[in-house]
Amino acid sequence: MPRIADRLLPLVLAVSAAAGPLAGTPAFAAVQSDGLSRQSEASLAASVAVPAAAAHALSQGARFSVAAAEVSAQGAAITLSAAAAGTSIVVALSAQQAARLGLKVGQAVVVTAVSAGWLISTAAGEALCFVPNPRARALLHSERMDT
Amino acid sequence: MNAKVHAHALRRALSAPLLAAMLLLPPSAAAGTRCENLVIGADRLAAAAQTALTVADALDRRDAPLALVARVGTDLSAQGLVYSHVGFVVRDHAAGRWTAVHLLNECGSDRSGLYAQGLVNFFADDLVNQDARIVWLEPALAQRLADRLRALPQQSLHQPRYNLIARPGSAGYQNSTAWVLETLGAALADDAAGANRAQAYRAAERDGFRPDRIRIPYSKRVLGGLFGGNVAFTDHPVATRLGGDYPVVTVRAIVEYLERSGRVQAQQEWRRGRPMERLGAL
Numbered sequence: 511m512p513r514i515a516d517r518l519l520p521l522v523l524a525v526s527a528a529a530g531p532l533a534g535t536p537a538f539a540a541v542q543s544d545g546l547s548r549q550s551e552a553s554l555a556a557s558v559a560v561p562a563a564a565a566h567a568l569s570q571g572a573r574f575s576v577a578a579a580e581v582s583a584q585g586a587a588i589t590l591s592a593a594a595a596g597t598s599i600v601v602a603l604s605a606q607q608a609a610r611l612g613l614k615v616g617q618a619v620v621v622t623a624v625s626a627g628w629l630i631s632t633a634a635g636e637a638l639c640f641v642p643n644p645r646a647r648a649l650l651h652s653e654r655m656d657t
Numbered sequence: 658m659n660a661k662v663h664a665h666a667l668r669r670a671l672s673a674p675l676l677a678a679m680l681l682l683p684p685s686a687a688a689g690t691r692c693e694n695l696v697i698g699a700d701r702l703a704a705a706a707q708t709a710l711t712v713a714d715a716l717d718r719r720d721a722p723l724a725l726v727a728r729v730g731t732d733l734s735a736q737g738l739v740y741s742h743v744g745f746v747v748r749d750h751a752a753g754r755w756t757a758v759h760l761l762n763e764c765g766s767d768r769s770g771l772y773a774q775g776l777v778n779f780f781a782d783d784l785v786n787q788d789a790r791i792v793w794l795e796p797a798l799a800q801r802l803a804d805r806l807r808a809l810p811q812q813s814l815h816q817p818r819y820n821l822i823a824r825p826g827s828a829g830y831q832n833s834t835a836w837v838l839e840t841l842g843a844a845l846a847d848d849a850a851g852a853n854r855a856q857a858y859r860a861a862e863r864d865g866f867r868p869d870r871i872r873i874p875y876s877k878r879v880l881g882g883l884f885g886g887n888v889a890f891t892d893h894p895v896a897t898r899l900g901g902d903y904p905v906v907t908v909r910a911i912v913e914y915l916e917r918s919g920r921v922q923a924q925q926e927w928r929r930g931r932p933m934e935r936l937g938a939l
Contacts, residue, residue, distance in 0.1 A: 626706030626777075629699060637699035642777065646706040649713060649775040653752055657771050657815040 560599055560641050567595035568621060568628045568641055574599070575618045581608055588613055588638070590630065601630070601639045611636065697781055708787040708927070709776035712746075713755050715791055715925055722748045722803035725792040725837070725915075726757060726776075727908050727939075729785045736871050739938050740790060740908035743837055744779065747806050758806045760833040762819045766886045769819040769831070771809065790926040790936070792912055798920055801844040814839045814854050820889040825868040825906050826858040830892050834906040838866060841911075865918040866911070868904035875901055909939035 567574075577591035577598060586608030591598040603611070611632060619638065622629045626646040631637045642650060697705075716724060727740040744759025750773060757779040762769050780787060793799065805812065820830035827835070831854075839854050842861030846852035852860065875898070878890065890898055897903060915921050926933040 624703050624707065626703060626710050629703055637703075640699040640702040640706070642706050645713075646710060646777055648753060649706070649709045649755065649777045651753055651756075651773075651775040652778045653773045655771040655773060655810045655813070657810045657813040657817070 561597060563595070563597040564592070564599045565641060565643070565647075567592045567597050568623075569643070570595070571621075572597075573618065574621060574630065576613050576615050578615060579608065579613055581605060590619055590638075599630070599639070599641065603638070702777075702781055704787050705781035705784075706777045707930070708780040708789055711927060711930075712780075712789055712791060713776055716746065716748070716755050719793060719923070721793050721796070721799050721922070723799045723806070724794065725912070726779065727790045727792070727912070728780060728782075729788045730782060732785050738869075738907055738909055739788070740912075741785075742833055743908045743911060744833070745802065745806055745837065745840070746776070746779075746791075747803055750807060758809065760815065760831070760836040762821070762832070762887050767819050767889070768817050769815075769833070770817070771813060771815050771836070773809075787930060788926075788928045790912075790924060790939075792915065792924050793922040794915065795920050795922050798841075798844055799922075801849060802840065805840065805844060805849075812843070812850070814843055814857055816854065819887055820892050821885075821887050822871070822873070822890070822892070822903050822905055824892045824897075825904050826855065826862075827892050828855065830889055832906070834908060834911060838906050838911055841915075842866075861914070864914070864920075866914040869907040869910040870902045870904055871907075872902055875899065912939050 572592035572595045574590040574592045576588060577593075578587075578589040580587045580589075583605060585605050586603045588601045588603060588608070589598050590601060613632070618633065620631045620633060620635075622631065624640075627640055627642040629637050630639050630641065712726060724746050725743055726746045727743040729739060729741055731741040733739065733741050742759070744757045746755050746757050748755060750756035750758070752773040753775055755776055757772075757774045757776060759772060759774070759779075760769050761772050780789070794802070815836060816829070816831035818830050820827070820832060823830040823832040823835050825835065825838075831839075838861050839857040842857035842859070842864070843849060843852040845864050846856055846860035848856075878898075878901075893903055912921075912924075924936055926936050928937060
């Protein structure tokens with residue numbers, strides 16, 4: 511975990527200096543939509559950090575369930591574990607979402623294979639996260655050039 | 658909250674494992690303003706990845722080193738426009754097999770950066786829908802552009818002062834479509850290697866480029882509160898500002914010019930996830 515944290519911390523700071531969409535710009539003036547979305551940057555880079563073992567387990571149809579839920583005012587970290595495969599994925603939720611979903615340790619989640627990877631949802635059908643497959647993962651990167 | 662402050666506060670407030678966990682994967686709800694550190698929804702990310710794979714497959718099927726790819730990030734129907742952003746996509750770029758090379762505005766500010774991004778990132782950027790168009794260019798032009806973009810940041814023709822409604826040919830400002838057009842123009846210029854921005858724009862004009870015009874009446878400009886850091890009306894002459902018809906480089910203007918000038922080899926388009934037999938409006 512600390513290793514992943516080391517990788518992601520600079521990323522948080524990097525994306526802080528990036529940009530957002532043009533929400534709020536009156537439609538009559540919006541002739542471009544070239545605002546970089548920090549949301550995308552953070553979450554997309556995070557998707558790449560899913561352990562390969564977890565992606566493999568998903569591809570093998572492993573069953574995942576909630577193994578831990580760490581909640582703070584800033585948000586919740588939900589650990590989804592495939593006990594049989596010995597691997598886990600940590601999903602970030604907003605504190606509000608976590609409270610609303612009320613995920614409990616031991617609760618099963620639903621894995622749905624889609625063309626570009628897997629969607630993990632609650633039994634009620636609310637998507638918790640998307641894990642890209644290797645083909646999609648190869649198309650996930652972002653670099654700002656130093657011009 | 659200021660984004661940088663937000664990040665620092667996060668760093669202080671959270672243990673490293675929790676911070677890592679919070680960033681690891683997106684929740685399903687995405688909301689907030691342009692500079693907040695929120696994340697894209699899982700369903701939307703899956704849709705973007707689907708579009709990225711579809712577009713990459715189409716790019717793989719043709720033997721071309723480069724194409725233009727357009728996306729729909731903002732509903733521009735009030736302006737009669739469909740596509741709101743276009744970038745180049747380069748085969749076998751150092752950053753990845755198919756890499757989008759494009760200019761992005763930073764945080765609604767008056768600054769921009771050039772980015773090399775994967776196609777998932779390109780189609781995940783808070784888009785209105787997942788419609789997409791690929792425009793393949795004539796082979797010689799595509800090769801010159803690919804060589805040029807693989808060599809970035811050399812001769813980038815990038816003006817980091819951003820203006821959403823940049824005047825075509827403006828020296829003081831640039832937006833994403835203007836950068837694409839000028840890069841095209843540079844590849845067409847007599848001295849392709851040495852062309853500056855003005856020469857690149859003139860080369861595109863000589864090749865047949867004509868700007869689009871959008872109407873922003875003075876009253877709306879004032880009442881609409883258009884004082885954002887990324888909009889500079891003063892880039893345009895007083896007569897334009899009084900008249901309210903602003904020349905701009907739109908995706909439509911670029912693609913229609915390339916079609917007129919015989920620079921397009923082929924096009925493909927997807928609407929609502931389905932390939933279109935006939936191309937739709939730009």
